[in-house]
Amino acid sequence: MALTVQSSPASNDYRHLVQDDRIHGSLYTDPAVFADEMERIFTDGWVFVGHESEVPEVGDWVSRRLGTEPVLMVRNRDGAISVVANRCAHRGTTLCPQNDGNNRNFRCAYHGWTYDLDGTLLGVPGPKGFHKDTADLGLDRPGQVDDYRGFVFANRSGTAGPLSDHLGAGGTDLIDRTSNMSPTGRVRLSAGWIGQRIDSNWKMWPESDHDGYHLNFTHASMARAVPDTYYDEIVMTGEEASESATRAYDGGHLELDFRRSYTAELAWLGTTREKVADYCDALEGSYGPEKAKTIMWDGPPHALVFPNLFLAEMNIARIEPVAPGVTVHRHTPLLVEGTDESVNRRLVLQSEAAMGPASFFLTDDAVIAERMHRAFEGAAAGEDGWVDLSRGLEREHIEDGQRWSDITDETTNRGFWHHYRDVMAGAAGGRHNGT
Amino acid sequence: MAIVDEPTRRDIEAFVYLEARLADESRYDEWEALVTDDMHYWVPFGPGDYEPGTRVSYINDNRARLGTRIRQLATGVHHAQDPPSSMRRVVSNIEILSAEGDEFEVGSNFVLYEHAVQATGHLRLWAGRATHRLRRTANGLRMANKKVELVNSTSPLPNLPFII
Numbered sequence: 001m002a003l004t005v006q007s008s009p010a011s012n013d014y015r016h017l018v019q020d021d022r023i024h025g026s027l028y029t030d031p032a033v034f035a036d037e038m039e040r041i042f043t044d045g046w047v048f049v050g051h052e053s054e055v056p057e058v059g060d061w062v063s064r065r066l067g068t069e070p071v072l073m074v075r076n077r078d079g080a081i082s083v084v085a086n087r088c089a090h091r092g093t094t095l096c097p098q099n100d101g102n103n104r105n106f107r108c109a110y111h112g113w114t115y116d117l118d119g120t121l122l123g124v125p126g127p128k129g130f131h132k133d134t135a136d137l138g139l140d141r142p143g144q145v146d147d148y149r150g151f152v153f154a155n156r157s158g159t160a161g162p163l164s165d166h167l168g169a170g171g172t173d174l175i176d177r178t179s180n181m182s183p184t185g186r187v188r189l190s191a192g193w194i195g196q197r198i199d200s201n202w203k204m205w206p207e208s209d210h211d212g213y214h215l216n217f218t219h220a221s222m223a224r225a226v227p228d229t230y231y232d233e234i235v236m237t238g239e240e241a242s243e244s245a246t247r248a249y250d251g252g253h254l255e256l257d258f259r260r261s262y263t264a265e266l267a268w269l270g271t272t273r274e275k276v277a278d279y280c281d282a283l284e285g286s287y288g289p290e291k292a293k294t295i296m297w298d299g300p301p302h303a304l305v306f307p308n309l310f311l312a313e314m315n316i317a318r319i320e321p322v323a324p325g326v327t328v329h330r331h332t333p334l335l336v337e338g339t340d341e342s343v344n345r346r347l348v349l350q351s352e353a354a355m356g357p358a359s360f361f362l363t364d365d366a367v368i369a370e371r372m373h374r375a376f377e378g379a380a381a382g383e384d385g386w387v388d389l390s391r392g393l394e395r396e397h398i399e400d401g402q403r404w405s406d407i408t409d410e411t412t413n414r415g416f417w418h419h420y421r422d423v424m425a426g427a428a429g430g431r432h433n434g435t
Numbered sequence: 436m437a438i439v440d441e442p443t444r445r446d447i448e449a450f451v452y453l454e455a456r457l458a459d460e461s462r463y464d465e466w467e468a469l470v471t472d473d474m475h476y477w478v479p480f481g482p483g484d485y486e487p488g489t490r491v492s493y494i495n496d497n498r499a500r501l502g503t504r505i506r507q508l509a510t511g512v513h514h515a516q517d518p519p520s521s522m523r524r525v526v527s528n529i530e531i532l533s534a535e536g537d538e539f540e541v542g543s544n545f546v547l548y549e550h551a552v553q554a555t556g557h558l559r560l561w562a563g564r565a566t567h568r569l570r571r572t573a574n575g576l577r578m579a580n581k582k583v584e585l586v587n588s589t590s591p592l593p594n595l596p597f598i599i
Binding site for chain 1: 478480488489490491492493494495500503504506507510511512513514515553554555557589590591592593594595596
């Protein structure tokens with residue numbers, strides 16, 4: 001890994017820095033913590049890479065990062081998807097500097113080493129001077145790549161166990177509910193990704209994206225500019241006034257669950273059945289009237305699949321750590337198949353309002369995160385600079401095996417951090433023993 | 436041969452400079468008075484050679500959504516512009532690309548320096564090409580379309596909550 005800072009084994013006591021009701025601010029800013037995360041979370045664990053619909057044709061590829069490791073997600077000749085390092089195995093040159101493309105093979109611009117789509121080294125110029133076995137010099141590949149309903153994940157170390165264990169019942173259900181928004185059961189991420197660069201730590205994004213407490217304040221300008229957004233009824237009604245809930249699943253997966261507070265079908269789409277009749281008919285045709293009705297009322301989840309996949313209702317977002325104080329938050333609209341394109345046009349418009357650096361919501365979140373990051377830049381463990389996360393600790397409850405609480409409670413934050421603590425301190429079964 | 440006569444060319448250039456200055460100074464009420472009822476404001480991802488709405492854009496505002504954008508900026512609690520960025524843009528290379536009836540298509544290049552005072556205090560640099568469609572009305576020139584193609588739009592961008 002291209003990390004400049006090495007952490008010493010005893011440098012951070014994650015069981016002290018992450019407590020039941022508070023965490024220490026140095027977790028956002030300490031370069032040694034970031035280095036540990038790139039190893040324990042983004043190398044030893046499962047990380048979301050992309051969706052198979054992004055690479056429909058043989059040779060299609062998209063550029064991604066597993067933590068800070070640059071990779072390509074590629075459609076192979078046999079139709080499978082591979083994830084390979086975007087780095088020549090010879091001298092390390094980036095093979096594909098663009099965001100996406102289509103190649104017959106990957107040829108390095110430096111010395112012409114050429115790789116097949118799955119990373120196998122096909123040939124080197126001047127072979128007489130080269131005596132190593134080319135079979136040993138393919139592109140680096142993650143130890144495990146797997147997908148669930150087209151959502152592709154990779155685990156670099158290969159030691160994380162099966163993807164199904166990582167997702168668990170919670171993550172599986174969240175991806176099911178997202179995928180079932182499409183009448184074919186298969187979503188399509190083909191409208192392009194927009195990236196927002198934020199000068200804050202990456203962990204502020206799983207937190208901010210799943211914080212039901214900040215909306216009345218951080219997003220007050222949106223409530224005033226558009227008084228009748230659907231957020232009014234699902235989150236802006238105040239403490240204990242909304243039927244919405246925060247949920248924390250095993251494995252660090254989180255949800256702001258709005259389903260109980262919607263007062264009309266398709267409220268999450270801001271429309272009525274007549275306006276998207278073809279879509280609704282297609283859902284009924286595929287799932288039957290009962291299940292289609294549930295889908296139309298409940299809408300898509302607003303949820304995190306730990307650590308970097310944000311199922312952002314009708315968007316998919318990736319949280320990309322760049323450095324302790326730099327994050328890229330990328331999103332693409334979640335498009336559906338098996339219906340006319342009018343609903344997808346609506347989804348693109350909805351995405352442009354909600355997400356990205358010129359949107360009505362994430363701009364305010366970005367400034368708040370940047371202010372928060374600045375406030376902890378000097379934080380050192382053991383001193384001032386604790387973050388209180390106790391809200392709702394006394395009223396949350398276990399239901400159906402998950403932790404639930406009021407929409408304004410920090411159950412989601414605690415769910416993220418307590419899983420983080422297990423991973424960083426070694427209790428989640430990785431090869432590390434923490435301190 | 437020039438597409439328009441000299442007085443028209445001067446009017447068009449003056450409009451483009453005024454539009455830029457009002458945006459620089461966050462004078463959104465006055466800026467909004469420059470647009471027509473069918474205004475479209477577009478900041479595409481990559482070159483603006485696609486139909487807006489078929490792929491995701493940074494900004495793809497019809498008149499109503501542009502109104503929402505300006506109302507949000509006026510609330511006084513839009514943290515992303517509280518306080519407003521200090522901005523100055525240099526507009527150059529103005530060319531009148533076409534003239535049809537009362538409408539003119541105008542191309543220009545710009546460099547914008549933004550002091551992002553809300554959190555980081557960074558000096559941010561924005562550069563690109565603007566294409567305006569201007570219409571002569573009873574109240575003088577008005578803007579029916581503004582497309583802004585940023586030179587680095589395919590890389591992640593920092594906050595863009597102001598009018599560019």
